[in-house]
Amino acid sequence: MLAIPREAITGLVLAGGRGQRMQGQDKGLLLHRGRPLVQHALDRLAPQVGPMLISANRHLPAYRSFGTPVCSDTMPGFPGPLAGWLSALQACRTPYLASVPCDVPGLPLDLVARLARALHQADADIAMARTPEREQPVFALLRHELAPSLEQALARGERRVLGWALEQRMAVVAFADAAAFRNLNTPADLDPSPADTNG
Template sequence: MNPSMPSPSTFRREITAVILAGGRAQRMGGIDKGLVILNGKPMVEHVINALRREVDNIFINANRNLEQYRAFGFRVIPDIMDGFQGPLAGMASGMQAARTKYIVTVPCDSPLISDGLVRRLHEAMERENADISSVHDGDRTHPVFALIRCVLLPDLLEFLNAGERKIDRWYARHRLAIAYFDDTPNSFLNVNSPEERADLENKLVAERNQ
């Protein structure tokens, strides 16, 4: 192990995972995407199962169906801003609630997250001495998959209170590292419509039956 890297147990305690489930899901017909069943389980449960292998602390950022999300056994954090303000509002809400050095954010509609996501984001951050690290799958970036230092909360609140909502614009204010996942690009597949859910379900069933 690199001597500058924290031990696995320390690493787990330093990071709070925030699952972003606070959107309107308009392309899903307004259905809460985190609660959509895929391969026998709600999509948010697939995400939880991936994250709990790497972190001790998990929050779910949600603005509706709060009791259903609480049933998974984790703290549910509504947006600190009204009106479905987007993923940055969810990030700020998680940072405000966390008692850890970092948060890692992932969307609730990406059920194929692979092992090592958090570790590799942290390695990229440390390597670049950055404030934020985010994902590139070899083809494009996925900015909602990110590791963020919680000391950035005041700056993020200032940004949001000025009416800004674009993730890329906020990231540009800080030192950003990119973690490349071109070896596992499907880890960041997200499900935005009933058709995409059905397609992925069929693929998973086919793989299970092989």
């Protein structure tokens, strides 16, 4: 029995950044093993949640072509993941939002279930992943009711995910496999060839 039903959780793939370390390219649309990075994230997250959203601020028709609703920041200037969360919370119609970035193609398939269990058991407002080295703040599950707090934080200039999250009732979930959270940050990290090239 799931602590929180899948249907009560909207999945969000964050793809709204500047892509500065990708030479300004729109990271979610770059190919890795023959598919756009955002498609890898959608495929890994979709079985874990109910409805899905993509947060994007550029090339919106391209993102809509994946068949998933797209929401954009309501604040100008690419203010970061917190702004993506806010627009998604305003758009979603479920009690919970599960967030992942677009640049981690191997994200855990049990991510949301484990975050949901921790959030439920701790009666927390947000559950966040942690690997042995550090927190993974954009891998998170948060309650819809956090939208006003998030809006206020952004209005006062907060841009750090962990900075805002620590103000909430937070549960942290330890994941031993740091490799599952490896993000592809630079063009050299990408493998643009299809995965079945030799098959």
